Amino acid sequence: MKLATLKNGTRDGTLLVVSRDLTRAADVSHIAKTMQLALENWDAVLADLTAIYDKLNDNTVSGAFTFNPQEAMAPLPRCHQFIDASAFLNHGNIMEKAFDLDVKKDPNIPILIQRQSDDFMGPHEDYAFPSEEDNADFEGEFAVITGDIPMGASASEALDKVRLITILNDMSMRKHLFRELQMGFGFILAKPATVFAPVAVTPDELGDAWKDGRVHLNMEVSRNGEWFGHPNGGEMDFSFGQILQHITYNRNIKAGMILGSGTVSSKDWKETGSACLAERRALDILEYGEVKTDFLKYGESLSFDVKDHLGQSVFGKIDHIMVKP
Structure with missing residues (x-):
């Protein structure tokens, strides 16, 4: 699975799942709002994120959009250590x-x-x-x-x-x-x-x-x-x-x-x-x-x-x- 963070005007951005070829993305903030929250709740969110990733690679995700790396923050924009x-x-x-x-x-x-x-x-x-x-x-x-x-x-x-x-x-x-x-x-x-x-x-x-x-x-x-x-x-x-x-x-x-x-x-x-x-x-x-x-x-x-x-x-x-x- 590939994850990214989209700029949204906040310090932590919006969590995205990105297709394997890096061309498409899906907003998954309904599962985990940010990368940090996904990491802190990994076992609980992994299956849902993976399911979206699989569908994204099959081009069957509703609402998927073109992934623009110019709009990406660091995947984890800040961390505790x-x-x-x-x-x-x-x-x-x-x-x-x-x-x-x-x-x-x-x-x-x-x-x-x-x-x-x-x-x-x-x-x-x-x-x-x-x-x-x-x-x-x-x-x-x-x-x-x-x-x-x-x-x-x-x-x-x-x-x-x-x-x-x-x-x-x-x-x-x-x-x-x-x-x-x-x-x-x-x-x-x-x-x-x-x-x-x-x-x-x-x-x-x-x-x-x-x-x-x-x-x-x-x-x-x-x-x-x-x-x-x-x-x-x-x-x-x-x-x-x-x-x-x-x-x-x-x-x-x-x-x-x-x-x-x-x-x-x-x-x-x-x-x-x-x-x-x-x-x-x-x-x-x-x-x-x-x-x-x-x-x-x-x-x-x-x-x-x-x-x-x-x-x-x-x-x-x-x-x-x-x-x-």
Whole structure:
């Protein structure tokens, strides 16, 4: 099943079911007014939502309309908790090697940070930031949205509570990042609003591509219409289940928590490219001895997409432009 949230002038929008080919939608607010309410009452609403999804794919839903991703908010426009991981260790290894960083980390413990969760952006909104001197960067990631997960859950138990999967662009302002890290807490100015794809999907929609708690599909990234990379989500060193198990060691997770994978990164970077400017700049240093890739400027466009094995977009595109405030 595929779900989205339609702009309606409120902060949480209207819940939609979207057809598998992303062309049609149905308003399901009579079942669950918002995505958050659907997640909190998942067992009660799942059958009804699934029945509408099946009919939508058969083109037999009365009142169905053309799905316009331009009118979509983030699938979950805001949530109580957003945690981002750095689960592709290759990304960190590249950065550490290129910039001679001394990072204290344990290969058995996932790197995590709690993030802003009250101002998610939709897939086609212009992205405003105060200054080009902030060194704006992008990071293509996969993400899961969970139901309730009790403290002490195993990796498999936690994975069973993954309700939806989507993709995001985790924007970064690199000028502020290292300064904030060195202060000992977390990111604030370095990590402004996150951008999400128009649609989130249930794990079964991915078929064999959802395996071992990972999305085994390419993250296709373009900058100004030109290919930038297509690393595969299957290279995650920590699965989503393992990360969720770590988080629930001493806490409960409540329905609607979002967990990001961190920058999708491939060891075969010469073939697959990257999903992040900082990684590409680090690879410039390793390959050429100098940086050849600029940070984002106003007017530049970014696109993120994930396609299934038939070439169909799974989550719909993130496609947006960098602008002055």
